[in-house]
Amino acid sequence: MSSTPFPDPRVFDDAVAAVALLAGPEHRLLYANAAFTTLFGPRTIGLPAREAFPDPDAGGFLSALEDVRRSGRPRQVTGARETDPGAAAQARHFVYSCTPVATRTGDGILAIAMDTTAETDTLQRYEALATAVSQMVWVMRPDGTMNELVPGWEAMTGIPWRTRADDHWFAHIHPRDREPLREAWLTAAAADPPRIFEFTFRVRTPRGEHRHMFTRAVPVVRAGQVAEWIAATADIEDSWRVQLRERLLAQIADSSQTGLPQAFATVVDALVPELTDACLILTLTHEEWPVPAHVPLYAARIATASRPGLPAPPALLGQSVAVSPAVRHILEGGEPQTFSLTADGNVPSGFVPPVTERWLRAAGATSMTLIPLTVGDTVLGYAATATCGDSPAPGAADTELLREVVHHAQQPIRTVLEHGRDRRTALRLQRTHLTRPPAVPGATLAARYQPASSTREIGGDWYDAFALPDHTLVLDIGDVAGHDLTAATAMGQMRSMLRALAYNCGLSASPCDVLEQLDAVADGLEAAPFTTVVHAHLTRQPDGTWRLSWSNAGHPPPLLIPAHGAPRYLAGPEADPPLCVIPGAVRTTLHHALAPGDTLLLYTDGLIERPTATLAQGQRHLVEAAHRHRRLALTDLLQQLQDLSDHRDDTAMIAFRADAA
Numbered sequence: 001m002s003s004t005p006f007p008d009p010r011v012f013d014d015a016v017a018a019v020a021l022l023a024g025p026e027h028r029l030l031y032a033n034a035a036f037t038t039l040f041g042p043r044t045i046g047l048p049a050r051e052a053f054p055d056p057d058a059g060g061f062l063s064a065l066e067d068v069r070r071s072g073r074p075r076q077v078t079g080a081r082e083t084d085p086g087a088a089a090q091a092r093h094f095v096y097s098c099t100p101v102a103t104r105t106g107d108g109i110l111a112i113a114m115d116t117t118a119e120t121d122t123l124q125r126y127e128a129l130a131t132a133v134s135q136m137v138w139v140m141r142p143d144g145t146m147n148e149l150v151p152g153w154e155a156m157t158g159i160p161w162r163t164r165a166d167d168h169w170f171a172h173i174h175p176r177d178r179e180p181l182r183e184a185w186l187t188a189a190a191a192d193p194p195r196i197f198e199f200t201f202r203v204r205t206p207r208g209e210h211r212h213m214f215t216r217a218v219p220v221v222r223a224g225q226v227a228e229w230i231a232a233t234a235d236i237e238d239s240w241r242v243q244l245r246e247r248l249l250a251q252i253a254d255s256s257q258t259g260l261p262q263a264f265a266t267v268v269d270a271l272v273p274e275l276t277d278a279c280l281i282l283t284l285t286h287e288e289w290p291v292p293a294h295v296p297l298y299a300a301r302i303a304t305a306s307r308p309g310l311p312a313p314p315a316l317l318g319q320s321v322a323v324s325p326a327v328r329h330i331l332e333g334g335e336p337q338t339f340s341l342t343a344d345g346n347v348p349s350g351f352v353p354p355v356t357e358r359w360l361r362a363a364g365a366t367s368m369t370l371i372p373l374t375v376g377d378t379v380l381g382y383a384a385t386a387t388c389g390d391s392p393a394p395g396a397a398d399t400e401l402l403r404e405v406v407h408h409a410q411q412p413i414r415t416v417l418e419h420g421r422d423r424r425t426a427l428r429l430q431r432t433h434l435t436r437p438p439a440v441p442g443a444t445l446a447a448r449y450q451p452a453s454s455t456r457e458i459g460g461d462w463y464d465a466f467a468l469p470d471h472t473l474v475l476d477i478g479d480v481a482g483h484d485l486t487a488a489t490a491m492g493q494m495r496s497m498l499r500a501l502a503y504n505c506g507l508s509a510s511p512c513d514v515l516e517q518l519d520a521v522a523d524g525l526e527a528a529p530f531t532t533v534v535h536a537h538l539t540r541q542p543d544g545t546w547r548l549s550w551s552n553a554g555h556p557p558p559l560l561i562p563a564h565g566a567p568r569y570l571a572g573p574e575a576d577p578p579l580c581v582i583p584g585a586v587r588t589t590l591h592h593a594l595a596p597g598d599t600l601l602l603y604t605d606g607l608i609e610r611p612t613a614t615l616a617q618g619q620r621h622l623v624e625a626a627h628r629h630r631r632l633a634l635t636d637l638l639q640q641l642q643d644l645s646d647h648r649d650d651t652a653m654i655a656f657r658a659d660a661a
Contacts, residue, residue: 023108074099093120158206174202194219209395211237264303273307276385283381297323324350336371367393437465446634447654460487461652477602478533490528511551512587531579546594554578563597596661606649
């Protein structure tokens with residue numbers, strides 16, 4: 001004990017801290033200041049400690065007093081107590097120090113206490129909140145020591161928490177995520193000022209599978225230095241799968257406007273590298289399913305991708321493989337199956353084409369999973385995924401996720417297939433109507449049709465050329481609204497009706513008369529909702545010229561490319577409306593003389609319309625290209641003009657050139 005007598009304790013009367021002085025073997029209470037009374041309630045001076053502090057929760061304080069008396073060393077203790085009824089100002093949580101001192105009555109102990117109720121409540125709230133919203137909360141200090149505030153690591157991985165950050169942690173992180181995780185952490189820690197660290201990575205579970213985790217660590221800065229990092233780690237596997245599914249469906253929905261290769265390429269890109277190291281999709285060469293057992297079955301490569309760091313996958317050149325009985329059995333069963341590959345990377349025969357087998361060996365493939373691709377009851381092919389190098393083979397949950405992702409692509413792929421069937425049907429229907437132009441004495445004819453690059457943008461454009469009994473040449477160009485099989489069907493009806501009306505009326509009807517009759521018939525039969533068309537008659541004159549008469553129902557104007565002079569559009573003072581818009585609309589017939597060598601071009605709007613330019617700009621480009629290539633033969637001229645189209649819409653053209661004198 002100290003030999004210097006303690007000064008008069010009344011010096012602590014106005015102190016903020018709670019101060020009490022006790023002395024003697026019974027620790028009699030000699031003094032307590034106002035702050036002590038406020039925090040712990042009134043105490044009787046002169047009583048031994050056990051009588052002055054009879055509270056049920058005062059045992060820790062009394063034990064600390066006795067320990068200091070025996071050892072002669074100070075002690076600091078945290079404590080908690082039940083407050084007196086109605087005494088809201090008393091402390092529920094506190095920290096106090098007990099220091100040996102010498103008093104005028106003998107050895108004593110000076111007790112100084114501070115109220116920590118607010119701080120303790122705040123910490124408890126934080127821990128409760130962290131427990132509610134996160135699976136694990138932890139603290140890391142600059143020296144690398146770590147503590148779990150809210151446990152979760154052992155339940156997540158099956159191994160105990162380690163109290164120091166070292167490479168042992170990375171053994172439980174997915175190999176593909178280790179280096180990115182390390183680099184992201186070092187970048188966040190080295191920033192000035194340090195910034196919040198956020199990262200998603202995969203952790204191995206006790207079953208050997210991997211689940212996606214998200215960690216957010218916030219730096220706590222004191223005196224300009226990072227004192228510690230407070231971090232929360234949550235299992236986000238379920239939400240990650242939902243987001244992956246939504247992203248895949250959105251991507252494939254976009255690609256469903258193109259074609260099957262693009263749709264499957266989207267599936268491959270969604271799987272690599274998040275779910276597998278490499279993926280190849282093969283489609284069966286037979287459209288029907290099931291295929292009789294005696295019929296050979298082949299599968300061709302249609303889409304492929306590999307993660308960064310692996311050799312580039314072989315180019316898609318239509319390589320195929322004869323499907324083995326083992327693969328055929330998997331396709332018939334409809335369930336994925338994983339195969340471990342030997343150390344030399346050899347692949348079972350008949351699984352993938354030889355070019356892919358060579359790639360798998362070069363990439364160090366360790367496993368392969370085959371996943372049937374089905375739409376309804378039809379098997380389209382299969383996906384072959386592979387893990388390479390130190391990547392673990394997929395577990396049951398990983399394989400199920402692969403199957404689930406491929407399954408979610410079923411509906412968009414079905415849409416692609418339906419669009420493809422519609423496109424093929426529309427093309428076949430359209431080509432039956434787009435016949436070769438007839439031979440015409442004294443003139444040359446050429447026609448061209450180009451379907452759109454999209455699977456959906458096809459169906460409504462047509463051209464026609466035929467001679468009436470009196471040798472008058474009829475030229476038609478038209479466009480039915482819509483870009484699908486319905487539009488193609490309506491196009492066939494409108495073309496056939498226009499041809500029949502024109503042939504039946506002959507020269508007794510002008511072009512406008514024919515279109516008025518077509519308008520009435522199409523509207524009455526509801527053959528088409530909206531159609532534009534140019535209907536023209538060409539009659540050869542004795543002097544070698546041709547008399548052109550035409551009527552235009554809302555269609556782009558004909559382009560005249562004269563033998564001499566600049567090309568120009570042939571348009572009347574006012575445009576007539578399209579067909580099936582205004583019942584009983586009165587239409588006009590226009591006239592022009594074509595000199596020997598002159599060229600007349602009829603075309604559809606796909607040649608001049610594009611999203612990046614105005615209609616006037618498109619028409620100007622057509623005039624410039626026609627002027628530039630005017631000396632070419634008609635077939636070559638149309639081929640050059642076709643380059644003006646961006647192929648977003650189908651285009652039809654028919655050209656007439658009067659023989660030179």
